Amino acid sequence: MSDDLTRLTDEELDGRLAALRAEMRPLDLELARLRADRDVLLTEQRRRQRTAHREQRAGLKAAMREGKFPTIAELVAGGDEDSLDEFVFNLKTGGEVRLGFPGARRQTLTFTDGKQTAQAGDLAEAARLYVAGWDHGSPGRPGVRVHFPGTRQERLVPPDDVVARHRSMLQ
Numbered sequence: 348m349s350d351d352l353t354r355l356t357d358e359e360l361d362g363r364l365a366a367l368r369a370e371m372r373p374l375d376l377e378l379a380r381l382r383a384d385r386d387v388l389l390t391e392q393r394r395r396q397r398t399a400h401r402e403q404r405a406g407l408k409a410a411m412r413e414g415k416f417p418t419i420a421e422l423v424a425g426g427d428e429d430s431l432d433e434f435v436f437n438l439k440t441g442g443e444v445r446l447g448f449p450g451a452r453r454q455t456l457t458f459t460d461g462k463q464t465a466q467a468g469d470l471a472e473a474a475r476l477y478v479a480g481w482d483h484g485s486p487g488r489p490g491v492r493v494h495f496p497g498t499r500q501e502r503l504v505p506p507d508d509v510v511a512r513h514r515s516m517l518q
Contacts, residue, residue, distance in 0.1 A: 404441045411439060411510050419446075419456070419483070419491055420506035428471040431455065434511040436493070438504065444493035446509075449501055457492055459485050 352360070410416060417425065419436070431454040436444050447455035447466075455466040456473050458481035465481065467473035483506045484490045490503035 407437060408439075408441045411437070411441075416510040416512050418507045419509045419511065422470060422511050423456070423473045423477050423506075426470075426474050428469065429513070430469045431467075431473075433514055435514060435517065436509050436511050438493070439508050439510065443496060444509065445496055447492060447494070449494040449499040456483065457485055458483060461486055 355363070416437075422434075431446055434454075436446060436454075438444055445454050447453070447457070453468050455468050458465050458467060458473070458476040460479075460481050464485045465476055467476055482489060484492075484503065488503060489505075491506050491509055492501060492503055493509060494501035
């Protein structure tokens with residue numbers, strides 16, 4: 348191809364282009380076959396990942412039903428002093444959530460005395476507020492604020508509907 352292409356006539360250029368396309372046709376067919384084989388393998392890989400995720404979530408839900416993991420209410424009343432970031436939280440339905448507001452760097456629990464609110468970033472502060480008579484939530488809005496990781500979707504749930512697993516216990 349080091350020829351001076353400007354010297355070719357239109358017919359010669361069209362001929363070379365047609366010859367090159369003919370030479371590429373078997374390679375295109377082989378590439379299409381390889382892509383189809385790749386897609387079959389990727390589909391199987393995704394199927395296995397979905398199955399593993401479904402089984403892991405079913406195991407988590409079974410462990411929650413058996414009471415193996417404490418709820419937020421039990422964790423706060425237990426007097427532990429760990430940071431909330433030391434835990435992975437799940438709804439009773441099995442979905443993983445984070446505590447506090449979406450986009451926040453640290454997980455927090457909000458407590459209210461009916462008039463004002465306070466944020467607790469660790470269990471020691473949460474226990475202190477709880478013992479002082481403060482409830483989960485904000486004035487007029489009881490509950491634990493949770494959001495789904497990677498989203499801005501949030502909601503308030505009862506403290507007994509969120510369970511905690513310490514990160515050291517994860518596989």
